[in-house]
Amino acid sequence: MASTSTIRMLRPLGQNGIAKYGMRTFATSPVARLATPASEASQDKGSSMAAAPNKKPSKPKQFQIYRWNPDKPAEKPYLQTYTLDLAQCGPMVLDALIKIKNEIDPTLTFRRSCREGICGSCAMNIDGVNTLACLKRINAEGKDVKIYPLPHMYIIKDIVPDMTQFYKQYKSIEPFLKADSEPADGKEHLQSREDRQKLDGMYECILCACCSTACPSYWWNQDEYLGPAVLMQAYRWVADSRDSAKAERLQRLQNPFSLYRCHTIFNCSKTCPKGLNPAKAIAHLKQELASSSP
Structure with missing residues (x-):
């Protein structure tokens, strides 16, 4: 499923994903090769082909992210909506943010560093709760994920607060x-x-x-x-x-x-x-x- 992005204006403010490879038996001499039964040769040929991995079912999920660009002061803050396939994304909100920045919108700006809940860089407001994006799991079954910067802080850009x-x-x-x-x-x-x-x-x-x-x-x-x-x-x-x-x-x-x-x-x-x-x-x-x- 292709990832997509839309903009909405705001009022102020094989089975395991690894290909299986067949085992193939090689004869040790030309004579042995000639002695290989036709049925065995057919089976050997089939097993030599790599089995295509089972494709995971698509799991589309929308992320509404606060955007504001200081280089465009006349433009009001807005929410931009991105759609990701969770089957192709890590389990944490930070994984989604990194995927959006790397594959959809390189202008999206946020802080992150350790990805282990140690540095505190990726603190933000996710679905109304202040938390760390690297520790917050994506709720695959719920509504759209809404991401804002930490509240009541001056904003440098997007979801980056001035500390x-x-x-x-x-x-x-x-x-x-x-x-x-x-x-x-x-x-x-x-x-x-x-x-x-x-x-x-x-x-x-x-x-x-x-x-x-x-x-x-x-x-x-x-x-x-x-x-x-x-x-x-x-x-x-x-x-x-x-x-x-x-x-x-x-x-x-x-x-x-x-x-x-x-x-x-x-x-x-x-x-x-x-x-x-x-x-x-x-x-x-x-x-x-x-x-x-x-």
């Missing part, structure tokens, strides 16, 4: 170990198994921004509220027993916006593609801040 503000906020929490003294053995700061386990569920964050861009509080106060992803990383360093700057880190959050714009909506924990719980980390951070206040 400048997000990384600026991440930088503001100084996400690195701050120790007053050198390690006793001159090599590294040691940590007990129990203290190390306190960091589980936080250090795994890949900074994809799925949680922050799913948070209504972050939509409303993006300039001052740090958002779930950054706040979870802030607590990751507050909770680290090797760090000596706990008081300094907490003091930096002593204002009405950086932390306390969180209203426990829990969108962040629901949408995290890594299964982390930013809301829980924020709650612990609020407790630390309350207990440290005079």
Whole structure:
């Protein structure tokens, strides 16, 4: 089935796919060849022909993808529809995006890198949910797949959001170990198994921004509220027993916006593609801040 593409304007905004080859018996001498029975020769000829693989049935699927070109500022954003045969495509949404870009429309722009849910590059909104395209399976039976950039972010092009503000906020929490003294053995700061386990569920964050861009509080106060992803990383360093700057880190959050714009909506924990719980980390951070206040 040929892949196709259409445009719709938006209001603002053998059996296993491997050929089987017959086994053929070769005689070791001319005399032996002459002695080969006709029926065996006929069977041998038939088995020597490669069997054509069974062709998979066509599975057409439409993908509606947000498009916007900064080189054409007068043109409003629109949804462009692409049709793919899922029988000829990988199982993940990122597989579909790559196939569209490689075979149908090279102008389609999106971020991607590891394809393993590690780098966070391919974060986008798929069917209304912020997630990673490399981890999101294509629903073959459902409606058209709708793909948008992460919500409430400035768009560079198509489904590529501008992450400048997000990384600026991440930088503001100084996400690195701050120790007053050198390690006793001159090599590294040691940590007990129990203290190390306190960091589980936080250090795994890949900074994809799925949680922050799913948070209504972050939509409303993006300039001052740090958002779930950054706040979870802030607590990751507050909770680290090797760090000596706990008081300094907490003091930096002593204002009405950086932390306390969180209203426990829990969108962040629901949408995290890594299964982390930013809301829980924020709650612990609020407790630390309350207990440290005079």
